[in-house]
Amino acid sequence: MAPTNTPAPLEGKKRRIGVMTSGGDSPGMNGAVRAVVRMAIHNKCEAYAIYEGYDGLVKGGDMIKQMEWEDVRGFCSEGGTLIGTARCMEFMQRPGRLQAAKNLVVKGIDALVICGGDGSLTGADKFRSEWQGLLKELVDTKELTDTDIEPFQHLNIVGLVGSIDNDLSMTDATIGCYSSLARICEAVDSVDTTATSHQRAFVIEVMGRHCGWLALMTGVATGADFIFIPEEPPKENWEEEMCQIVKKHRALGKRKTIVIVCEGAHDQNLKKITPTAVKDLLSKKAGLDTRITTLGHVQRGGTPSAYDRMLSTLQGVEAVKAVMEATPETPSPVICIVENKIVRRSLLEAVAQTKEVATAIEAKDFDRAMELRDAEFAEYYKAYQITTAADQPELMLPEKDRMRIGIIHVGAPAGGMNAATRAAVAYCLARGHTPIALHNGFPGLIRHHSDEPLGAVREIKWLDAEGWASKGGSEIGTNRGLPSENLEVVSKVFDKYNIQGLFVVGGFEAFTAVSELRKGRDHYSSFKIPMVVLPATISNNVPGTEYSIGSDTCLNALIQYCDACRQSASASRRRVFVIETQGGESGYIATIAGLSIGALAVYTPEDGINIKMLDKDIDHLREVFLKDKGQGRAGKIILVNEKASKVYSVQIIADMIAEAGKGKFESRHGVPGHFQQGTTPSPMDRVRAVRFGVKSLQHLESFAGKSKDEIDEDPLSTVVIGIKGAKVLFSPMDTVEKKETDWKLRRPKNEFWMDLKDTVDVLSGRPKVTKSH
């Protein structure tokens, strides 16, 4: 038994940290405020909320209030910003900032965490650069004395990017952008069904004055027919091109047309492209019954998605660490995320680079504008183009480089499997490859000769896959069975259909299957073909990646379930829900969901459950309910992974809590079960499925023309694609199998998220507990 390492408070000067939200609100801002407040208190600092953005900073007084631990209870799940936001003209002028500086000194605040868009962060940077001058002026005008300002020579500012537009350079995502994308995709999915019924066209306008991220991602996630974004305006003859693409899709049998127009869309000469202009074209030139849908402020609202709750929480935690570690020389940071890694970047540079995008667009230097967005943006754009546009003769490979690619799903269904398959099919067709579905996993192939009426091996046509972008489940059928059930038959089927590359989508079984095929190469030469595993499982337990498609959909389903449970307790206020999560031997889902909802405790198989742990947590619950004055608004949640303990089931834990809490609080257990697989896949799973699907196919086709022996000798001929830290990588199976896989427990040896469990504990104020193993 070892004690958990709930992080001890950081060393450093004890600070008074102000936190504010500014500019347009975005879902997730509350999670950031909660994390800053609690992390500050955990580190023996004081936390102050500055209400209504810079307005509160300029006005001072009651607009700047000290925050206690309980004041931010329940914040994670709330949309918008509970401490208010505003656009403040006074702060744009020096006298306003002078007043703001005085208010900070009077309140004794020496560090400021600001969550807002590029405008807010520009203001923050200006404030910091003027700080000493402002203090001097306050002394010169006798508003403050030298003694007053002496402890405040350096103001630390940390930026958190809260914006639905995802418009700040140097970060892959801003707090709120994925929630907004979810809202948009929900709307497009709804419009989709009616469009299909009536064979209509819809032009949908989405937000983004200078940034086309929302429009681009909507296009990728929904398989829209055409998109307009400011960074990459359409070609000179776009009217013609758009109508041609749309007509081509219709000729292939598509019954609906969706065009996404970004608010800031324009042509190559910066002439605005309006939804009305697009609608007129589609009606008159393409002869389609066309409607316009403008989503407006719906896009800003609602509860934050799981990702935004997690991102804002982790960034809030990092912001406090940045404050604690800052020296007078440290430049102001902005907290960013690159793929899966939280990083600090220079606030000054991020703001400058963001402004440069707008300047590049104004100068019609669109290549530069694309370059200045993160690399991911350009990749998504290319993936969108290649998987959507019809007729791209320039992309066709010469006959000799075209391959027959087998696509197979293995394991339980996970959100995004179909989106990945659709992307792979579209990519194959654009390049001249033949996409072949291997239906119902390996058992499907093994049964192939006997009882599959249609045959398990079928070419996929464009129209078959076109509608799969947003579909949950597995359209080509999935199965847990492994090729080792009958390697010989699998090999015969590969030979018979001349499968020259294999794209495997699935979880730990998919990984195991490819491992078996790789080892089977010694006996069966038909397996000497390139193979890629795209991890897709809600458990996110595939070695070689920190992210599996489907896991985000699962987290969203789970937080929805938890939010509903918690709300059901709002009348009694004193109820503890003990909820069982899936995840097999990996506590990932439980931990990240715990981070996203602010769970009181998370029990994982990695740590196990023991009586001392339960005892301490019950004591903690007593304390929490004693202090709760209604801020929690609802019940408390404990998440328990299905394999955390062989003894303590959720029912037993709930009964123990109820027994201990008699008269003070009650307890219920819940098992969401397969609900966690979600219904419609989340936009994040869908867009990543497309991006990774395209990348996987590019990898497979790089082996075209190579001999079987050359392929066999190349470790990169069997790979798993995944995110590791700040990178997207292909890792050779051989290495991952030997070095990174815990075969017994079916999970990676090093689970990147283990430290995050400590963060859940710190933010819920959980006392140090003792692990079982």
Ligand code: ATP
């Ligand atoms: P969104 O992305 O939603 O537009 P934002 O933070 O960019 O959010 P803005 O309205 O541009 O929103 O800025 C919010 C506030 O930040 C402004 O009302 C103002 O108080 C302050 N601010 C913006 N730019 C500056 C600046 N150049 N100097 C000082 N303060 C500024």
